[in-house]
Amino acid sequence: MSSTAEATEETSGDQEEVATDERREALVERIRTELGDALIDHHILADTDLWIRVDRERWVDTGLFLRDGLGCAYFNFLSVIDWMPSPFGREMEAEVDADPEADTKEPEAMQQGVAGGDSRFQLFARVNNVIDHMGITIKTDLDDDTPSIDTWIPAYDGANWHEREAFEMYGVDFIGHPNLINLYLPTGFEGNPLRKDFPLLARRMKPWPGIVDVEQMPGDDEEDETEAST
Numbered sequence: 001m002s003s004t005a006e007a008t009e010e011t012s013g014d015q016e017e018v019a020t021d022e023r024r025e026a027l028v029e030r031i032r033t034e035l036g037d038a039l040i041d042h043h044i045l046a047d048t049d050l051w052i053r054v055d056r057e058r059w060v061d062t063g064l065f066l067r068d069g070l071g072c073a074y075f076n077f078l079s080v081i082d083w084m085p086s087p088f089g090r091e092m093e094a095e096v097d098a099d100p101e102a103d104t105k106e107p108e109a110m111q112q113g114v115a116g117g118d119s120r121f122q123l124f125a126r127v128n129n130v131i132d133h134m135g136i137t138i139k140t141d142l143d144d145d146t147p148s149i150d151t152w153i154p155a156y157d158g159a160n161w162h163e164r165e166a167f168e169m170y171g172v173d174f175i176g177h178p179n180l181i182n183l184y185l186p187t188g189f190e191g192n193p194l195r196k197d198f199p200l201l202a203r204r205m206k207p208w209p210g211i212v213d214v215e216q217m218p219g220d221d222e223e224d225e226t227e228a229s230t
Helices: 002-014 022-038 056-068 159-170 201-205 220-229
Strands: 039-045 049-054 074-082 121-129 134-141 148-150 173-175
Touching (some): 022 056, 022 134, 049 056, 056 134, 074 159, 159 173
Parallel strands (some): 049 134
Antiparallel strands (some): 039 049, 121 134
16 A cells, blocks of 8 residues: 555645635635644645645545544555565666676665654545545654554444554554554564665565566567677
């Protein structure tokens, strides 16, 4: 689910913003009236989308208000983003990605996307009002050392599976979840594979097939033969 969350986050910067969006601005004001200072920041991509960042202490309150107060009854997804740049870079990728100067470059700065952020880990959720055709992406900062937050199940039952995945892959503790156990990995597995600092040892031992050895495209061999003959 993390790829979905990142795509939602990154597409905002690729579209031209329109000056105003009265419908989404009105939604922000209604959320601000309900949450007060717990609405930390927001971002409107006019005529397209809305992001809000809220205090994690009001995470469940936000979900309940979106569902009951704003009619966002449709739950899309919940996931986590680890904004820390990978300490391994693009290790073991295709040879075209090799950077001989990588060891001399400054580490990348951590960026948390639209609506900002103050932490490495952020929790995301996406809900929709299917009557008004309005969607909202909600994000909140998690503690970097011991990420935990109240479960969103009281607001959206569909969060159950997504929270289990986030627990397993990112190590986020969802307080009050009725069955917070692994979905994919065996019991007792150590580590959280989608954290940026989790080493993919299998890739170090043996590069993934097709990544290092890039096959020629059809016709490339013919072009090489033509160049050689001239």
